[in-house]
Amino acid sequence: MRSLLILVWCAFAAWGTAGAHAQEQDASLPAQAKELLRLLEDPSVRRWIQQAGKTEPAPASTEAATLEPPLSNRLAARLTSVRDHIASTATAVPQLPTQLARAARLLGDELGTTSTARLTLLLSTFLILGLGAERLCWALSAHYRASLGNRPVLSVKERFRTAGLRLATLIAGIAIFAAGSLGAFLLFAWPPLLKQIMLALLVAVLITRGALALLDFAMFPPKPVASDWSDQQIVPVKPDHATYWRRRIGLFVGYFAFGWSIVGILVDLGFPSNFRFAAAYLLGLGLLVIGLEAIWSRPNDSADITPGFSRIVKSIGLSAYGVALWFLWAAGLLGMFWIAVFVTSLPKAISIGKAAVGHLLRPIEGAASAPIRHNIAEVCLERGVRLVILIAATFWLAHIWHVDLVGLTNRDNLLMRLLRGALASVVILLLADFVWQIITAAVDGTLADPVENTAPGSNEAIRRARLRTLLPIFRNVLFVAIAVIAGLTALAALGFEIGPLIAGAGVLGVAIGFGAQSLVRDIISGMFYLLDDAFRVGEYIQSGSFKGTVESFSLRSVRLRHHRGPVFTVPFGQLGAIQNMSRDWxxxxxxxxxxxxxxxxxxxxxxxxxxxxxxxxxxxxxxxxxxxxxxxxxxxxxxxxxxxxxxxxxxxxxxxxxxxxxxxxxxxxxxxGIKFAHPTVHVEGRGEDAAAAQQIITAAKVEAAKAEAADTAGK
The missing domain is CATH 3.30.70.100 (Alpha-Beta Plaits)
Structure with a gap:
């Protein structure tokens, strides 16, 4: 193949220097041949063909053919590719006006075959069908859209429903505009080049309008504006901040969409790749200017309007970051470019998603406190948004780096395999974390369900006590299972053979089982105690010298709280017979x-x-x-x-x-008149003994009276 390219290049080079007769035939060449000539005149293409001609024949040894080049050679080749890309793009910049003039002539030649009246009819139909259909839809749904703005929010479910209806209304308007605009292409036959241009511009318009619709849905309440601005917002933003960022983000997305469409049109107009890159990078300067203006004029969050030193330093840092992104893009280092973009944008996107979920699930003012299930929904939505963002970023990086997360080819080197395994491991671990967070939220929500309204001893109370006993152990078992499965799957994605690892883990488990018989006995005993429903969390039990209220479990022991305070942690194997003092009656x-x-x-x-x-x-x-x-x-x-x-x-x-x-x-x-009995002492004696005792008592009283009188006189 390379020899054939060399021969073709030599033939066209000789043909290019043949003389005046060849120059006269140039006008009759087809466009594809002209494009091939233009590519062969490119210095980088010539250098590649010359290097291909000097390439040594393939080695006879299969082992030598599979050797990978050193890292230094790959780095040098990458730097050379970047340098050639920059040089080729820089060479194309001065020739852009010539190429644009050629494209204008090409477009003029095609449009010259179509009458002005027909062109006017096509463009008018395109605008009337799209805008007219949308205006008609908005007029018919005006009352319904107004009712969305006045609809009271009485519950979190109603808030979600209203938000979904608002989003569906915005999407329906854009879809009707797109359908009406595309109808113009179905009704009439368009010139091919004009059709491609109009379709590209239509896609840019739809992207811009879609971005503006999402911004309106997220930050602006429906009209008429409710008394509370943030009541129907998705992302809580101040009104002035919302207006500012809507304009900047809408301008940025619109400029990008139209620039991307223009670069696509250049492909249809036959622009070489280096000229398309040059046009794209020049248009990218406009994106850089929009970003820098947004950085320096962004609204201040603090009450002080005067920007402080920290704000200026932050603005300088963000500006340098934006310029660095443009240079990475212009140099063709798309991998580093997207990594730099994701490093800063992903945390912000995740925080915005978290704020939006919390704002949507906030309790209704004046209503009862939100049930525990809302916390589960918040965890699921928040983790789900984060999962979608991170997995989308991972797949986009894989696309940029040309990494197939599923396939495995023999041409993959060690670096590519490690990169594929790392990206696949990220996806696996994110999914495992999402599943674990849902399980944790569900278990915690069930354990936190209020039990005040449940009659003691009823079937519902027994069921909840049973759940509070088994769910913590079930959660721990699931954590171990998810961690092991995710870890083994991630290792398999990285290229490790997990078969021997599983076999070794089995042998190790048998060895541990023989060496830790008491531990195995405790675990198995605990399983049978739970299957027999011998005790539950919150019950008071006694086993031998241990007694107390069951506070919690682990895989091998139970935690008992004595009624005087001490805590006993008793292995299941040592419990023996259990006296449950908290069952039934x-x-x-x-x-x-x-x-x-x-x-x-x-x-x-x-x-x-x-x-x-x-x-x-x-x-x-x-x-x-x-x-x-x-x-x-x-x-x-x-x-x-x-x-x-x-x-x-x-x-x-x-x-x-x-x-x-x-x-x-x-x-x-x-x-x-029923008296409670208590022990009494009754002393009996003869008459003279009683009289003597009475005299002693009387004398003691007299002496006590005299002593009291003396104390009073002394005072």
Whole structure:
């Protein structure tokens, strides 16, 4: 192939120097031949053909053919390519006017075959069908669009619905304009070159209008403007900032779209590649000017209007960054150009997406607090926006670097394989992070669901207790599974053989299983405890010398909080038999001592009445399953009759109900004249001994009175 190109180049070179007869035939050459001649006259093309002619024949050894050139050679070749690109583009700049004049003649020749009336008809139809269809659509939907601006936002769901309807309305207007404009090409036969030019300009107009529509949707509320500017905004922006950035971003996108279309038109007009590059880079200077103007005139976020030193320094840095981007683009270093663009734009895009999601999901003013599920939706939307942005950037870099993320060819060198693996690993890890964040948000949202309105002991309360017990362990297991799968997939994308790694992990797992039998026993025991539903989070259990409220689990142990404060972390293998004190119901029994002269039948009736009063109490009724009643006499004591009482309550509530019951029994027994018995000491003796004791007591009282009188006189 290279030898054929050399022969062709030599033949055309000899033909170019043949003389006047060849010059006369130049006018009859087809456009493709002229383009080939123009390419062969390019210095870089000649240099490549000469180097191709000096290339050594392919080596006979297959191993030598597969050797990659050194890094220094590849770097030198890249620098040479950049230098040739700059030189070729710089050479084409002075010749642009000549090429433009040639293109104008070519366009004039084609349009000269079409009458002025027909051209006027084509352009008029193009404008009337597009703009007319759009104006008609806007007139018919004026009332509906006005209703969108006046629609009250009563819920977050309604806010999303209104935003979706606004976006659909804006897109519908642009789609109708595009359909009407394209109808002009279906109705009439256009000159080929004019058709290509008009289609390119139509695409530029659609891109510009689409960008402006998205800006209006994100930053501007629908008309008529609501009292609260930010109520129907997608991205929270101040009105003056929104107006400023709409103009600058719209101008930047419109200029870029039309410049891109013009460069595409140059292809249809037969411009060589170096002339197209030169035109594109010159048009890019306009983008640079727009960006620099936006940097230096951007609105100040602070209350102080005068720009400070930090603002000037930041503006200088951003300006230098914009100039550097233009030079990278003009030098043909598109990989470095897009990396530099993404380094600064991706964090800003992610922060804007996060702010937009938070703004859309903010609670309605004056309404009840947002449910936990909104936090799950916020996590999903925020992470989803970030995932889409980062994956789009990754695929765009792969496109710029000509990296196939799926295919694998034998011509790929080590650097290309590593680059493909790195980009594929980024996509895999981003997807794994997105899945993990959704799982975490769902589990946390379920664990945070309020339980105040759930009746204790009901099926719903049991279900939620069961979920609070199993979901943390399920989350940990899923984290390990997702991390392992994502890690192995990323290693496979990088080119590592994961088969031996999996086999080695299996052997290592068997070895660990034999060496850590107690750990395996704890894990398996915990699995069976959970399958048997032996205990749940929040329940009070006792196992041997360990007792307390279950606070949390891990794969091998349970955390118990004693009612006095200490925390026990007990491996599942050491629990053994478990006494669960928080299931279903609790029978509470207590004793009361009354005197022997008490009316026991009256005490029974009073106890029954107190039990009914406790059951009627709205504060205590949910905790009482069976009301309190007196079971009868337990035993006759030395100084009292023991009465036994019994009641059935919810687990963990028996102490509070018992205290209330005893308090009411005390009051009721006192009102009924039933006395509570307590131990007393009764001393008896003979008459003279009693008289002597009485005299001693009287003498002691007299002495105490004298001492008190002396103290009073001294004071």
């Amino acid at each position: 609790v029978i509470d029994k207590f004793m009361i001592n009354v005197t022997y002269d008490s009316d026991l039948e009256k005490a029974r009736k009073i106890s029954k009445k107190v039990g009914q009063e406790l059951l009627a109490d709205p504060e205590l009724a949910p905790d009482i399953i069976e009301p309190m009643k007196m079971q009868g006499v337990e035993q006759f004591g030395d100084y009292a009759i023991q009465l036994r009482f019994k009641m059935t309550t919810r687990p963990g509530q028996q102490a509070g109900v018992r205290r209330k019951a005893m308090l009411r029994l005390k009051t009721a027994f006192d009102d009924a």
